[in-house]
Amino acid sequence: MTVTVNGAVRTATVEPRRTLADFLRQDLGLTATHLGCEHGVCGACTVLLDGDTVRSCLALAVHADGHEVTTVEGIAEPGEMHPVQSALWESGAFQCGFCTPGFVMTIYGLEQDARAGRPCPRSRTEIREELSGNICRCSGYQAIVDGAEAALTAATAGATGTAATTEDAR
Secondary structure (H helix, E strand, O other): OOEEOOOEEEEEEEEEOEEEEHHHHOOOOOOOOOOOOOOOOOOOOOEEEEEEEOOOOEHHHHHOOOOEEOHHHHOOOOOOOOOHHHHHHOOOOOOOOHHHHHHHHHHHHHHHHHHOOOOOOOOOHHHHHOOOOOOOOOHHHHHHHHHHHHHHHHHHHHOOOOOOOOOOOO
């Protein structure tokens, strides 16, 4: 199969039953895609496939043949943070960091939608709903929502030229 991962074309032979998560981690060494539940429940393995968020533990690697995959390693230059990562850092969103790549990629996908002028969550309630497929066991979700809100507000402002507002109070 041939797949573009984080902008680089990669060719590999993979077993038909190999998951995209295992391909990324074991074959390509992109270990920031974490495996938590391996049932698609926790969201730690979230990546983008052709711009859409997917649970890489549920996707087969062969389904990525001819497509583009973006992992958390591919959203910023080495040693740099993407604005989504910076917003989460500034909000103090994470403790152990195991769930971080999945949250980052989920928010990154939403941020990319906002920058492209596609519908994006604008209220904290909508943000919570979008993040409901990601589980964090050691940190409060409030700070994660704060960081997501900051990142999405900046992205929406950049796409429309105006600042986004939230509908519901903290």
